[in-house]
Amino acid sequence: MKSSFPRSLQTTIIFLVVGGILALALGGYFSPVSNLFSASLVSVQTWVSTRYITIRNFFNAPSDILSLQQRNAQLEAEISGLQTQVIQLQQQLTDTQVLAALVDFSQANPESIYKAASVIGRDPSPFLHYIIINSGSNDGLRRGMPVVTNQGLIGRIDAVIADAARVQLITDPASAVNIRLQSADTDAVLVGSVTGDLSLEMISQDVKIQEGDIVLTSGLGGDYPPDLLVGQLFNLRKRDYELFQEASVQSTVDFSRLEIVLVIMNFKPIDITPLTPEEIP
Amino acid sequence: MKELIAIPLLSLILVFQMAIISRIPLLGGYADLMLVAIAAWSLQERVETSWHWAILGGLLVGWTSALPWFLSLSGYLLIVLLARIMVRRLWQAPLIAIFILVFLGTLIVHFLSIFVLRLMGSPLVIGDVLSIVTLPSLFLNLYLALPALPIFRDLAVWVYDIEDEE
Numbered sequence: 001m002k003s004s005f006p007r008s009l010q011t012t013i014i015f016l017v018v019g020g021i022l023a024l025a026l027g028g029y030f031s032p033v034s035n036l037f038s039a040s041l042v043s044v045q046t047w048v049s050t051r052y053i054t055i056r057n058f059f060n061a062p063s064d065i066l067s068l069q070q071r072n073a074q075l076e077a078e079i080s081g082l083q084t085q086v087i088q089l090q091q092q093l094t095d096t097q098v099l100a101a102l103v104d105f106s107q108a109n110p111e112s113i114y115k116a117a118s119v120i121g122r123d124p125s126p127f128l129h130y131i132i133i134n135s136g137s138n139d140g141l142r143r144g145m146p147v148v149t150n151q152g153l154i155g156r157i158d159a160v161i162a163d164a165a166r167v168q169l170i171t172d173p174a175s176a177v178n179i180r181l182q183s184a185d186t187d188a189v190l191v192g193s194v195t196g197d198l199s200l201e202m203i204s205q206d207v208k209i210q211e212g213d214i215v216l217t218s219g220l221g222g223d224y225p226p227d228l229l230v231g232q233l234f235n236l237r238k239r240d241y242e243l244f245q246e247a248s249v250q251s252t253v254d255f256s257r258l259e260i261v262l263v264i265m266n267f268k269p270i271d272i273t274p275l276t277p278e279e280i281p
Numbered sequence: 282m283k284e285l286i287a288i289p290l291l292s293l294i295l296v297f298q299m300a301i302i303s304r305i306p307l308l309g310g311y312a313d314l315m316l317v318a319i320a321a322w323s324l325q326e327r328v329e330t331s332w333h334w335a336i337l338g339g340l341l342v343g344w345t346s347a348l349p350w351f352l353s354l355s356g357y358l359l360i361v362l363l364a365r366i367m368v369r370r371l372w373q374a375p376l377i378a379i380f381i382l383v384f385l386g387t388l389i390v391h392f393l394s395i396f397v398l399r400l401m402g403s404p405l406v407i408g409d410v411l412s413i414v415t416l417p418s419l420f421l422n423l424y425l426a427l428p429a430l431p432i433f434r435d436l437a438v439w440v441y442d443i444e445d446e447e
Contacts, residue, residue, distance in 0.1 A: 120299075120300065121296075121299030121300045121303065121345075122299060122303035122304060123299075123303065123345070123346050123347055123348075124295070124298050124299055124303060124313070124315070124342050124345060124346050124353075125346050125347070125348050125353075125394060126303075126306070126309060126310045126311050126414045126418055127348070127391075127394050127395070127398055127403075127405070127410070127414060128346070128347050128348065130346075130347045132299060132345070158347060159347070166345075166347060168347065173398070173403045173404060173405055174398075174401070174402070174403040191404075193409075194309055194405055194406075194409060194410055194413065194414060195309050195409065195413055196309070256304075256306075
């Protein structure tokens with residue numbers, strides 16, 4: 001069938017219609033329709049884009065995970081190395097602080113010669129309060145030498161081998177130290193116990209003592225040098241029907257956390273056993 | 282020849298006891314690794330060296346401790362004697378046996394220690410010692426006995442080339 005319009009006229013009409021539609025659209029007459037169209041287009045593009053990225057990641061991921069795992073392992077290794085360094089430095093700092101305190105103590109008490117030793121163990125029996133130190137007769141240590149820290153007296157050497165020594169703490173149940181009370185200027189005996197508590201015995205009833213009084217070694221008996229700090233009085237017990245007063249002593253030393261101690265090298269204990277009168281049967 | 286493992290093993294146990302276990306007290310008591318090890322070893326049926334273990338362990342502890350050397354030695358020997366009686370005559374329920382053995386062994390060693398220390402003039406108060414030292418030590422020893430039994434069973438299997446029946 002042959003068209004009744006010439007071809008050029010048809011083209012002109014189509015252009016006019018399209019141009020008219022565009023003009024109407026640009027004029028805002030088709031905005032609801034164009035919004036619907038653009039929204040649909042954006043949704044479709046979003047969906048396609050998301051799926052594309054997912055698929056791309058799926059194919060690219062293995063290499064990324066591998067590199068990430070390698071990087072992660074490197075960082076973890078670095079972190080563990082740094083943590084080890086931090087622990088070592090903290091330990092060195094602690095040791096340095098303890099040693100600095102001990103040096104201060106030895107400078108403040110120049111009359112004694114000290115030998116520092118590390119605490120490497122405790123007695124296997126729970127009934128005894130002894131520590132093992134890593135210096136022995138090779139370092140000049142001898143039985144009976146007093147052992148202190150910068151905080152005060154801790155005990156004396158009980159047994160020595162070449163490279164180690166065993167120290168009886170003043171908290172040991174069998175330990176007895178002659179002491180004097182600084183403010184009352186009186187002597188007494190400090191004894192340990194199985195719980196590690198320290199108590200004073202043999203304080204005369206007529207002596208006035210009070211909580212907080214400083215306890216020092218008296219030097220009597222020749223086991224310890226005089227004037228070593230032991231602790232402070234607390235929890236006084238005075239009963240009229242007893243011969244002596246009693247009191248607990250708060251030591252200045254934390255015996256559960258002993259790490260480095262000082263052995264007083266130039267003190268020789270005196271054996272007064274021959275002077276002790278024998279019991280007559 | 283594999284029996285010689287006792288020398289480094291018991292030495293290592295002593296080092297652990299003095300360096301670590303003795304620094305972890307429960308009240309005034311702490312575990313006795315040597316006692317638990319000797320008890321667990323003695324209860325292994327085909328083990329023939331438990332007396333040697335008791336002597337070696339007792340001497341090692343006696344050498345390092347301020348307690349008289351014969352005290353730990355005699356305590357550990359009594360534990361082995363008890364273990365031999367239990368293995369041969371009573372029953373073969375190993376878990377109950379180790380609990381009973383460690384319980385009695387701890388009491389034996391502690392009562393021996395208290396007796397000897399009091400003889401030596403140490404003013405120990407029995408009530409305090411039992412509640413502050415012995416009871417916590419008992420608890421810790423029984424706690425350690427649980428893993429000790431399979432560990433020493435595996436050691437016995439290795440030392441004596443025993444076919445593992447389980």
